[in-house]
Amino acid sequence: xxxxxxxxxxxxxxxxxxxxxxxxxxxxxxxxxxxxxxxxxxxxxxxxxxxxxxxxxxxxxxxxxxxxxxxxxxxxxxxxxxxxxxxxxxxxxxxxxxxxxxxxxxxxxxxxxxxxxxxxxxxxxxxxxxxxxxxxxxxxxxxxxxxxxxxxxxxxxxxxxxxxxxxxxxxxxxxxxxxxxxxxxxxxxxxxxxxxxxxxxxxxxxxxxxxxxxxxxxxxxxxxxxxxxxxxxxxxxxxxxxxxxxxxxxxxxxx
Numbered sequence: 001x002x003x004x005x006x007x008x009x010x011x012x013x014x015x016x017x018x019x020x021x022x023x024x025x026x027x028x029x030x031x032x033x034x035x036x037x038x039x040x041x042x043x044x045x046x047x048x049x050x051x052x053x054x055x056x057x058x059x060x061x062x063x064x065x066x067x068x069x070x071x072x073x074x075x076x077x078x079x080x081x082x083x084x085x086x087x088x089x090x091x092x093x094x095x096x097x098x099x100x101x102x103x104x105x106x107x108x109x110x111x112x113x114x115x116x117x118x119x120x121x122x123x124x125x126x127x128x129x130x131x132x133x134x135x136x137x138x139x140x141x142x143x144x145x146x147x148x149x150x151x152x153x154x155x156x157x158x159x160x161x162x163x164x165x166x167x168x169x170x171x172x173x174x175x176x177x178x179x180x181x182x183x184x185x186x187x188x189x190x191x192x193x194x195x196x197x198x199x200x201x202x203x204x205x206x207x208x209x210x211x212x213x214x215x216x217x218x219x220x221x222x223x224x225x226x227x228x229x230x231x232x233x234x235x236x237x238x239x240x241x242x243x244x245x246x247x248x249x250x251x252x253x254x255x
Contacts, residue, residue, distance in 0.1 A: 030057045030234055033071065035064040035083035036173035037108075037147060037192045038218060041250040042081065048246070049237055055230065063173040065144025071096055071223070078226040079235055081105075081218055083146035083174075088219045101222035105239055106252040108216050109193040110150050112206040115184045123206045125154070130163040135187030138169045138180040147174035150213040151190035157212035178202065192216070194251040218252075 034042045039061045046057040060067065064082040068090055071080060080097065082088050085104075091097040114120050114133075123132045140148030148170065155161050171177035174191050181189035182201035189202075196204050210216075220238050222231055237243055244254055 028055050028230065030055055030079070030230065031060065031077040032057060032079045032081070032234075033060050033062075033067040033075070033077040034081040035067070035146065035218065036061045036175040037083050037195055038081060039175060040198055041194075041246060041252065044250070045238065045243055045246055048242070049234060053233070055234070057234070061173075061175075063140065063145040065146075066173070069144075076225060077223060078231040079220060079222060079238075081220045081238075083216070083218055084149070084214075085217065085219055086146070086149075088221045091221070091223075096224055098222045098224055098227050101220070101227075101235065103220050103239070104217040104255065105220050106218050106247050107255055108218075108252055109210065110147070110154060110208040110213060110216060111191060111193040111196045111204045112208065113178070113181050113189050113191055113196045113202040114187065114205050115181060116201050116203050117184075118187070118203070118205075120205055121203070125206045125208050125212075126158060129158060130160050130167075133187045136167050136169050136185075137164060138171055138177045138186040138189035140174045140177050140190075141170040141172065145171070145173055145177075146216075147177065147190065147192055150216055151208075153214065154190075154208045154212040197251050217255075 043059060046059055049055065050057050064084060064087045067080065068087040071091055072094060088097060088102050092099050112125060139151040142148040142152040155164055169180060169186055171180060174195060177189050178191045178195050178199060180186050182199060193207065196202055220235060222235055247254060
């Protein structure tokens with residue numbers, strides 16, 4: 001065999017070897033979009049899954065509405081986890097999510113928080129809430145942040161909307177609403193109970209009665225163009241016995 005022929009065979013071998021390696025890398029990568037309220041627990045779950053399955057998982061946290069808009073504009077995660085049903089349905093209507101994959105995986109409560117050094121230790125939300133503090137109130141922007149939407153609905157149910165409207169400082173996501181309270185820039189804030197429990201800089205002064213807002217639920221779903229075995233394995237892991245123990249440890253409700 002000529003030297004030229006051997007060189008040709010070597011080039012072909014290297015080409016297909018590199019192509020197969022690239023395909024293997026691509027098949028073991030997962031991109032997960034998740035509402036900001038799940039930052040700690042999803043990071044923990046992803047680390048466990050990566051260690052057990054040799055899968056590279058990339059995480060992107062933001063408000064559920066912002067993430068849904070990114071997907072609408074062409075972003076391609078494998079799994080999308082929303083802090084309410086609304087944004088999953090939005091993507092289903094755009095034919096971007098597998099409808100049958102929409103599943104409520106956990107729930108939580110809505111908490112009123114104050115800076116840890118606040119003189120206020122406890123309030124009753126239904127006991128004339130606006131008069132129980134004098135400053136501003138931090139909530140996620142109700143237009144695209146589910147935690148803010150839940151908070152605003154509770155405010156409306158308590159007939160406080162008109163009195164609080166000019167005192168609200170909207171945040172880009174629930175973690176930002178938490179941070180504003182941590183920094184002492186506002187007197188009160190609404191966040192998920194599970195977020196408040198993770199912070200040493202705030203304290204829970206009230207739990208909002210659940211009847212005042214829609215049930216809080218986090219919904220997992222699979223994107224249509226990423227509906228493959230690797231995606232489904234991680235998606236199923238989110239509701240496995242091992243994962244449920246992690247959810248409960250982080251203060252979430254399993255229903």
